[in-house]
């Protein structure tokens with residue numbers, strides 16, 4: 311069953327510089343399309359990974375999913391409820407309670423003056439819920455000790471702090487956890503432990519994850535479905551096996567390999583290089599065409615639509 315339905319989701323930021331008023335005596339309008347026409351479904355109890363380089367719109371989608379940011383166009387529906395448009399406050403409250411978010415930086419997201427116990431139970435306590443023994447139980451469930459409840463965040467390592475963040479998210483008994491680069495601030499050796507923990511907790515609590523990462527290898531073993539973003543657009547979506555064994559979009563191929571690889575015609579393709587374009591003035595047609603080594607004239611003229619191809623969805627004129 312679908313838990314999250316994202317439909318034609320678009321977010322445009324006004325990045326005009328108001329201080330230019332005085333200088334040029336008129337407000338220079340500029341807009342940045344951070345997310346453009348993105349659609350995907352997240353099945354209940356599955357892991358959907360959103361992958362892309364910095365600035366591809368991953369966090370903006372995450373924020374729209376949890377209701378921190380309203381979409382400019384399109385919609386996010388959680389079990390059929392559109393958080394941005396639903397007028398029944400009780401319904402919005404109930405859906406919000408089902409969603410938690412875990413951030414990249416476990417150092418920044420824990421109040422340094424609070425004991426771990428208070429940090430973990432706060433979301434529940436603030437709603438007047440019963441919290442007796444909750445922190446101790448959750449700490450053990452995330453691989454820490456009940457005794458840690460009386461400590462302060464600075465007494466823990468990065469990986470342990472992320473475990474505390476996970477415990478706090480679990481306290482609300484969520485259905486969906488949006489994880490924004492949850493392991494990228496951690497040492498490589500600790501990353502795997504936290505990912506394994508998240509996998510175990512998912513099965514134990516019947517959770518659904520939207521997992522945001524710039525690193526495909528991080529999500530390879532965990533994701534049931536992977537969406538690849540480029541400059542705010544979904545360019546490919548597939549299961550991990552199809553994506554890793556048979557990447558169809560040249561951008562996915564670039565992400566997967568730093569080494570030269572074969573294209574669809576069996577030719578050697580050097581990995582596309584170059585900078586990510588300016589999102590305020592994105593390239594015409596397929597936004598990836600200036601970096602794409604197999605681009606044809608059509609690629610700069612026409613934006614490729616998402617289409618089904620061998621078990622994947624791909625937005626590329628040339629993928630076959």
Ligand SMILES: Nc1ncnc2c1ncn2[C@@H]1O[C@H](COP(=O)(O)OP(=O)(O)OP(=O)(O)O)[C@@H](O)[C@H]1O
Nearest residue numbers: 323325342344363364365366367368369370371589
């Ligand atoms: N509040 C904002 N105002 C203006 N522009 C924004 C805002 N938030 C994000 N952006 C821009 O939107 C684009 C997408 O940003 P976003 O943070 O979603 O990307 P990301 O893929 O999560 O990148 P990163 O991994 O660096 O966080 C970027 O060009 C960013 O500069």
